[in-house]
Amino acid sequence: MRILVVEDDAVLADGISVGLRLSGFTADPVATLADARAALEATHFDGMVLDIMLPDGTGLDLLQEMRGAGAALPVLLLSARDQVRDRVRGLDLGADDYLGKPFDLDELAARLRAMLRRQGGQPRAERHCNGLAVDPATLTGRFDGAELSFSRREFALLWALIEHPGTILSKPVLEERLYGWQEEIESNAVEVHIHKLRAKLGRGFIETVRGLGYRVPRRQGGAG
Numbered sequence: 001m002r003i004l005v006v007e008d009d010a011v012l013a014d015g016i017s018v019g020l021r022l023s024g025f026t027a028d029p030v031a032t033l034a035d036a037r038a039a040l041e042a043t044h045f046d047g048m049v050l051d052i053m054l055p056d057g058t059g060l061d062l063l064q065e066m067r068g069a070g071a072a073l074p075v076l077l078l079s080a081r082d083q084v085r086d087r088v089r090g091l092d093l094g095a096d097d098y099l100g101k102p103f104d105l106d107e108l109a110a111r112l113r114a115m116l117r118r119q120g121g122q123p124r125a126e127r128h129c130n131g132l133a134v135d136p137a138t139l140t141g142r143f144d145g146a147e148l149s150f151s152r153r154e155f156a157l158l159w160a161l162i163e164h165p166g167t168i169l170s171k172p173v174l175e176e177r178l179y180g181w182q183e184e185i186e187s188n189a190v191e192v193h194i195h196k197l198r199a200k201l202g203r204g205f206i207e208t209v210r211g212l213g214y215r216v217p218r219r220q221g222g223a224g
Helices: 010-022 033-042 059-068 084-093 105-119 152-163 171-178 189-201
Strands: 002-006 026-030 047-051 075-080 097-101 127-129 132-135 140-143 146-149 207-209 213-215
Touching (some): 002 010, 002 033, 010 026, 010 105, 047 059, 047 105, 059 084, 075 105, 084 097, 152 171, 152 189, 171 189
Parallel strands (some): 002 026, 002 047
Antiparallel strands (some): 127 132, 132 140
16 A cells, blocks of 8 residues: 655654555655645555645645545645644545644554545455455454465555456556655565465465466455
C-alpha cells in the first residue's frame, strides 16, 4: 500500500515515512502542495497523509481540488490540536479521517489501515484469498494450517496481488508497490520476493504470465 505523505516539517515527514515503512507501507514524502500535485499526476497512491498548514497554501485547498475533480483517494488530515475549525472543514470537504499533532505512529498506521479497508469495502482487518488469511497490522498470515510471517516487501507484493485476484500485474507495477522514490530499485527484487512467497505458499499460489507479469488466480470462494 503506497502512501503519499504531504508534510513540510522534514523531521516529522521522515519519521512518518520510516514508521509507515516499518508497518508495511511504502511511503513517499513531499513538502509542498505543488510537489503533491505533481506526485499525484505521476504515481498511483492508495492513500494520503495530508498536513493542513503548508508553505504554499493549505492541505484543504488540495483536498477541495481533488474531491471537486472526482478523486476518491483516501485522505487522512494532520493538524495542530487547536485547529478544530480546520478539521471540521476538512471532514466536510471529503477527508476520511484526521489526527491531531502530536500523534503516535502506531495509531497513524492503524487509522490508515482502517481508512483503506473502508474505501475498499472490506469490513474485516484480515484479507482472505484462496485459503490464505493475511493481517496487515502484523504482516502475518495463515495458510494450510501454518502460521506465516512476511517481510515488509514480501507482504507489499503479496497484498498487491491478492487485492485483485485474477488481475495480471506487471513487474514495473509491482516495483512501484515495493519501492518509494528515495529507495533504489534492485533489478531482480520482484523475482526474488515471488520466489520467497512461493516457498511459503506453494508454486501454484502465484502464477507467472509469460511476458506480462504475475497474478493470483481467482478461485471460487477464494477471495473476501
